[in-house]
Amino acid sequence: xxxxxxRLRFTRVDADPSTSRRDPVLAPAGSGDGGTAGYRSxxxxxxxxxxxxxxxxxxxWRLYFTARTAPLPVDGGLRAEVSVGVAGSFDGLRFEAxxxxxxxxxxxxxxxxxxxVSDGAVRTVLYAGxxxxxxxxxxxxxxxxxx
Numbered sequence: 001x002x003x004x005x006x007r008l009r010f011t012r013v014d015a016d017p018s019t020s021r022r023d024p025v026l027a028p029a030g031s032g033d034g035g036t037a038g039y040r041s042x043x044x045x046x047x048x049x050x051x052x053x054x055x056x057x058x059x060x061w062r063l064y065f066t067a068r069t070a071p072l073p074v075d076g077g078l079r080a081e082v083s084v085g086v087a088g089s090f091d092g093l094r095f096e097a098x099x100x101x102x103x104x105x106x107x108x109x110x111x112x113x114x115x116x117v118s119d120g121a122v123r124t125v126l127y128a129g130x131x132x133x134x135x136x137x138x139x140x141x142x143x144x145x146x147x
Contacts, residue, residue: 050116
């Protein structure tokens with residue numbers, strides 16, 4: 001039963017104790033929180049975390065997230081693009097985002113909710129994506145692999 005499960009309590013942690021406010025571990029560019037370079041603005045969300053051990057024996061936290069960009073001029077400024085980014089951390093508190101998205105495509109600009117599994121050098125990301133209104137590209141669970 002649910003009553004048999006250990007009770008969890010979380011305490012929020014400040015990613016940058018040197019400031020007067022409680023800072024996020026990852027923020028969109030231009031937010032005043034340092035920003036996530038390479039994603040042009042918008043918002044970050046949908047966090048998914050993996051914990052791996054590097055070849056040197058260090059613990060590496062990989063934070064996968066979605067990033068919404070500013071609407072592109074090619075679309076008349078009407079459509080934002082959503083990509084999946086990745087950030088890394090050796091302490092689980094301070095994350096550095098890769099300069100470019102790990103998954104970005106004009107064909108599937110609505111990626112959301114990434115879930116990642118690592119199996120050695122191969123990473124499998126499942127994400128929701130596709131166009132709800134299109135006949136040939138319906139929204140569903142999609143998969144991408146790396147490398």
